[in-house]
Amino acid sequence: MSSLLSDEDELFNGFGSETLKTGNHMARRVKRWNEISLQPKNSTDFVARDAIHEANFDDKDYVSPGQLYTTESGRLFHAGKILVALVGLPATSKTLVSVAISRYTKWLGVRTKLFHISEYRKNDTDIPDDYLSAEPQSNEGKIYKNQLVDKVINDMVFFFQETKGQIAIYDSLNIRKDDRRKVQEMFDRWGVTVIFIESILKDIDLINKSIENAIDSSDYKNWDKQEALTNYKKRLALNESLYETMTEAENTSFIKYINFGQQIIVNNNHSGYLINKIVFFLMNLRDKKGRVYLGRCGTSASDKYFDDELLNEEGVRYSRVLTDTVLNRIKNIRKKQFIKVKNENIDIDEEFDPNSLIVWTGPRKRTYDTGLFFLEEGIEVRQRNQLRQLHPGAVGDLSEEEVQKAYPCEYKQSLIDQYHYRFPRAESYHDLAVRMEPLLLELEHMDKDVLIIAHESTLRILYGYLMACTVIDVPKLQFTRNEIVELSFGPFCNTIEKIPLNI
Amino acid sequence: MVFRSVSNEKDLRLCVVMVGLPARGKSFISQKIIRYLSWLSIPSKCFNIGTYRRDLGITEPNFQFFSFTNEENFQLRERAMKLAFDDILKWFNDENGVVAVLDATNSTNERRKWIKKHCEQNNIHPMFLESYCNDNDLISSNVVDIASTSPDYEKVTLEQAKVDFWKRIDEYKEVYRSLSLEMDQDISFVKLINVSDEIIINKIQTYLESRIVFYVMNIRIKPKCIWLSRHGESIYNLEQKIGGDSDLSERGFQYAKKLKGIVKENAGNVELSVWTSTLKRTRQTAQHLPYKKKLQWKALDELDAGVCDGMTYEEIEEIYPDDFKARDDDKYEYRYRGGESYRDVVIRLEPVIMELEGQENVLIITHQAVLRCIYAYFMNVPQEESPWMSIPLHTLIKLEPRAYGTKVTRIKANIPAVSTYKDKGTSHVGERLETGSGAHSLLTGTPEIKK
Numbered sequence: 001m002s003s004l005l006s007d008e009d010e011l012f013n014g015f016g017s018e019t020l021k022t023g024n025h026m027a028r029r030v031k032r033w034n035e036i037s038l039q040p041k042n043s044t045d046f047v048a049r050d051a052i053h054e055a056n057f058d059d060k061d062y063v064s065p066g067q068l069y070t071t072e073s074g075r076l077f078h079a080g081k082i083l084v085a086l087v088g089l090p091a092t093s094k095t096l097v098s099v100a101i102s103r104y105t106k107w108l109g110v111r112t113k114l115f116h117i118s119e120y121r122k123n124d125t126d127i128p129d130d131y132l133s134a135e136p137q138s139n140e141g142k143i144y145k146n147q148l149v150d151k152v153i154n155d156m157v158f159f160f161q162e163t164k165g166q167i168a169i170y171d172s173l174n175i176r177k178d179d180r181r182k183v184q185e186m187f188d189r190w191g192v193t194v195i196f197i198e199s200i201l202k203d204i205d206l207i208n209k210s211i212e213n214a215i216d217s218s219d220y221k222n223w224d225k226q227e228a229l230t231n232y233k234k235r236l237a238l239n240e241s242l243y244e245t246m247t248e249a250e251n252t253s254f255i256k257y258i259n260f261g262q263q264i265i266v267n268n269n270h271s272g273y274l275i276n277k278i279v280f281f282l283m284n285l286r287d288k289k290g291r292v293y294l295g296r297c298g299t300s301a302s303d304k305y306f307d308d309e310l311l312n313e314e315g316v317r318y319s320r321v322l323t324d325t326v327l328n329r330i331k332n333i334r335k336k337q338f339i340k341v342k343n344e345n346i347d348i349d350e351e352f353d354p355n356s357l358i359v360w361t362g363p364r365k366r367t368y369d370t371g372l373f374f375l376e377e378g379i380e381v382r383q384r385n386q387l388r389q390l391h392p393g394a395v396g397d398l399s400e401e402e403v404q405k406a407y408p409c410e411y412k413q414s415l416i417d418q419y420h421y422r423f424p425r426a427e428s429y430h431d432l433a434v435r436m437e438p439l440l441l442e443l444e445h446m447d448k449d450v451l452i453i454a455h456e457s458t459l460r461i462l463y464g465y466l467m468a469c470t471v472i473d474v475p476k477l478q479f480t481r482n483e484i485v486e487l488s489f490g491p492f493c494n495t496i497e498k499i500p501l502n503i
Numbered sequence: 504m505v506f507r508s509v510s511n512e513k514d515l516r517l518c519v520v521m522v523g524l525p526a527r528g529k530s531f532i533s534q535k536i537i538r539y540l541s542w543l544s545i546p547s548k549c550f551n552i553g554t555y556r557r558d559l560g561i562t563e564p565n566f567q568f569f570s571f572t573n574e575e576n577f578q579l580r581e582r583a584m585k586l587a588f589d590d591i592l593k594w595f596n597d598e599n600g601v602v603a604v605l606d607a608t609n610s611t612n613e614r615r616k617w618i619k620k621h622c623e624q625n626n627i628h629p630m631f632l633e634s635y636c637n638d639n640d641l642i643s644s645n646v647v648d649i650a651s652t653s654p655d656y657e658k659v660t661l662e663q664a665k666v667d668f669w670k671r672i673d674e675y676k677e678v679y680r681s682l683s684l685e686m687d688q689d690i691s692f693v694k695l696i697n698v699s700d701e702i703i704i705n706k707i708q709t710y711l712e713s714r715i716v717f718y719v720m721n722i723r724i725k726p727k728c729i730w731l732s733r734h735g736e737s738i739y740n741l742e743q744k745i746g747g748d749s750d751l752s753e754r755g756f757q758y759a760k761k762l763k764g765i766v767k768e769n770a771g772n773v774e775l776s777v778w779t780s781t782l783k784r785t786r787q788t789a790q791h792l793p794y795k796k797k798l799q800w801k802a803l804d805e806l807d808a809g810v811c812d813g814m815t816y817e818e819i820e821e822i823y824p825d826d827f828k829a830r831d832d833d834k835y836e837y838r839y840r841g842g843e844s845y846r847d848v849v850i851r852l853e854p855v856i857m858e859l860e861g862q863e864n865v866l867i868i869t870h871q872a873v874l875r876c877i878y879a880y881f882m883n884v885p886q887e888e889s890p891w892m893s894i895p896l897h898t899l900i901k902l903e904p905r906a907y908g909t910k911v912t913r914i915k916a917n918i919p920a921v922s923t924y925k926d927k928g929t930s931h932v933g934e935r936l937e938t939g940s941g942a943h944s945l946l947t948g949t950p951e952i953k954k
Contacts, residue, residue, distance in 0.1 A: 024814070027747055069851060071801050076854075078800070261707075262705070263703070263705050264702075264704040264707075265701065266720070268701070270861075273854045279717070283717070284713050424840055
């Protein structure tokens with residue numbers, strides 16, 4: 001290295017003492033995202049199943065829809081490895097909370113995996129009678145419980161050590177101090193931060209709903225409903241006396257999640273960003289009382305991006321059918337629920353509460369107008385700016401052939417990574433997902449049914465979040481004007497049904 | 504203004520109502536919230552009741568003024584409260600405000616009820632944010648800070664001020680009632696106990712509230728310094744190319760060597776954490792620093808210039824003239840083809856900002872655009888200006904966040920380097936000396952504390 005030049009020499013020699021080269025000879029090689037090498041799944045099957053329990057990140061190139069960048073280590077935010085352990089009696093919706101957290105953190109790109117203890121015993125046939133107590137008394141019971149817990153812990157350790165895992169969610173009772181201490185000590189040794197989330201339900205309606213969910217779960221597959229209920233109540237009673245709620249004295253970090261997020265207490269948490277992000281999510285997670293309906297907007301004369309047209313006749317007809325179909329569907333569901341609970345018939349048209357449904361639409365005229373018939377029924381229709389469709393930029397209003405012709409290079413590029421690729425002046429699906437995040441979180445606390453009328457691009461993002469789709473799937477999802485998609489939130493996974501529109 | 508990162512639920516107007524005894528860091532937290540929300544493009548404003556009290560002529564009160572048994576003074580303080588509240592309403596109505604922060608002690612139930620009632624009458628959702636603290640060290644250090652900076656104590660000695668302020672706290676203690684899950688279950692509130700030892704959250708209803716609480720959870724009140732530097736001059740800087748992953752130039756390496764001494768000289772023996780991006784030029788700049796904790800953040804990588812990576816501005820202007828112009832027209836929002844905009848960088852910096860709030864002493868070595876964003880956050884620089892700020896090479900910047908603003912010190916390494924500053928409307932690179940070009944000049948401006 002030659003000695004430093006003086007300022008004057010510098011000026012005299014133009015820029016500096018070193019030979020200038022042309023071209024991008026020291027280019028930035030590491031991109032924001034790894035190149036995607038995931039293969040698309042079978043296209044008929046991705047629409048139907050919630051992939052929340054699929055560890056699609058076993059692939060080293062894993063990148064998820066809301067992920068801002070990929071890292072060498074596979075872990076994000078220098079947040080280390082985190083074990084989220086649920087705590088709580090049966091029927092406190094621990095499974096639901098675990099699944100919901102995992103949906104969000106996975107969407108953010110954090111390699112998250114669910115470990116439901118109930119899944120581990122699902123296939124065992126001779127389970128000791130007292131196993132369902134947190135503190136089995138019989139020898140067999142003790143041995144069985146220890147074996148099961150050891151197996152889950154081993155799997156979690158493997159997940160952290162061997163698969164670049166960052167968050168493991170341990171869905172088990174953990175109502176005994178000793179059980180929690182064991183977990184804490186075990187993972188301290190592996191350098192994993194442990195955070196407990198204790199779910200406490202005091203509200204009787206919430207408890208009943210949670211019991212209902214439990215007897216619908218895999219634990220009670222093929223059971224008679226009444227027998228299942230009796231058994232479950234027994235399980236609950238067995239554990240109530242064993243329950244040790246979390247206190248500061250345990251010297252652990254914990255979050256108390258009370259009545260589905262009405263109250264949250266965070267204790268001794270100095271672990272930073274990612275755990276705070278989970279608390280942030282919990283603030284938005286509530287007991288969801290409705291379903292989500294996804295539908296396209298009606299047609300307009302030329303269906304162009306660049307002019308904000310009104311609906312044409314066919315579009316108005318579509319809106320009518322959409323309104324009737326959705327309302328019928330919702331009323332039927334309400335009616336069934338009513339009959340189930342009250343055991344008597346009901347005139348649903350009389351009893352239907354317009355406040356139990358809200359319609360969100362994109363900000364364009366034809367999208368909003370597609371919801372107008374709902375207004376006549378006294379139902380609120382709200383334009384949401386976040387539902388603005390993907391900005392197509394330079395390729396707006398061009399057909400695929402035209403794009404191919406006008407932007408051959410760009411077109412080729414776009415096929416490699418449809419999710420992240422952005423045409424000149426356009427948004428990518430990723431850009432869209434990032435700006436839609438607030439809306440996704442709002443869906444986590446909907447206390448009514450919501451119908452979302454929007455452009456296909458935004459429906460893809462919503463669906464992708466709610467059904468845990470990969471970045472390969474999202475751009476390929478299809479929403480047609482022949483049907484609407486009904487999504488029901490389940491504690492273990494979300495399910496969808498397609499409802500045909502008879503046009 | 505369209506906000507893309509935070510929900511704009513219809514007509515949502517939120518008033519964050521601070522609660523807590525004096526010297527509990529309320530003003531600090533209020534200012535932080537405002538700065539953070541502004542950075543995310545959410546219209547927000549802080550209303551400090553002390554200012555209104557001073558406007559009413561009570562400029563240098565001693566502790567007796569704050570006695571709750573003195574009816575006359577009590578009425579004066581109530582008036583100050585009402586004036587502040589009127590201003591809040593005016594701001595929501597006239598300027599389409601979204602988040603107001605009411606910075607006052609609001610220590611009694613009656614006061615809080617009054618606020619809740621008036622908020623709700625005006626279609627504003629109140630969220631109470633209490634800073635509860637019984638950590639004496641923390642309180643003492645806050646007392647010193649206030650006694651030395653508050654306009655209330657301009658005319659007395661620091662010792663007198665401290666004594667008086669402790670007495671003022673005692674006056675408030677007489678009537679103070681903390682928020683609790685038992686008594687206040689109907690209101691939305693957050694209670695921070697000793698900053699973040701324990702956090703109690705009740706009835707948070709909207710995304711926006713959760714966002715603010717999330718932010719507050721990451722804040723530590725302890726005084727700290729943040730050190731910022733661009734990487735040393737790189738080969739691409741010399742070649743006037745943007746982006747890339749080039750090595751440092753010879754002078755860049757000189758800076759890396761010298762940086763160790765400069766940091767030591769200014770930071771003393773404090774153990775710093777060093778954060779760099781994953782790109783070579785920042786790691787090379789940090790290589791001689793003697794600190795154990797060094798982290799590479801992908802979130803600190805330079806704004807991705809996409810297809811323009813490795814080009815000079817002249818080349819961009821020639822090959823992508825429309826893009827070149829579009830970027831100059833709206834530099835904050837412009838996204839490079841296949842790359843990022845400043846807004847995108849702000850979004851990906853979230854984890855860095857949050858971690859930074861929780862840390863004590865950090866030295867960040869990163870890139871021009873990223874530093875502009877971080878600097879804008881601490882200094883409350885508006886979006887239209889931040890992408891045009893000049894942040895010179897071979898300069899160490901020291902930030903000291905305080906209750907009412909951030910103090911900046913710039914330390915030049917005296918190693919010459921090219922300028923990488925590009926002004927609006929030209930592809931020429933270099934500092935323009937005349938002012939008024941829209942650039943918020945860090946190079947020539949004087950250090951200041953932004954109020």
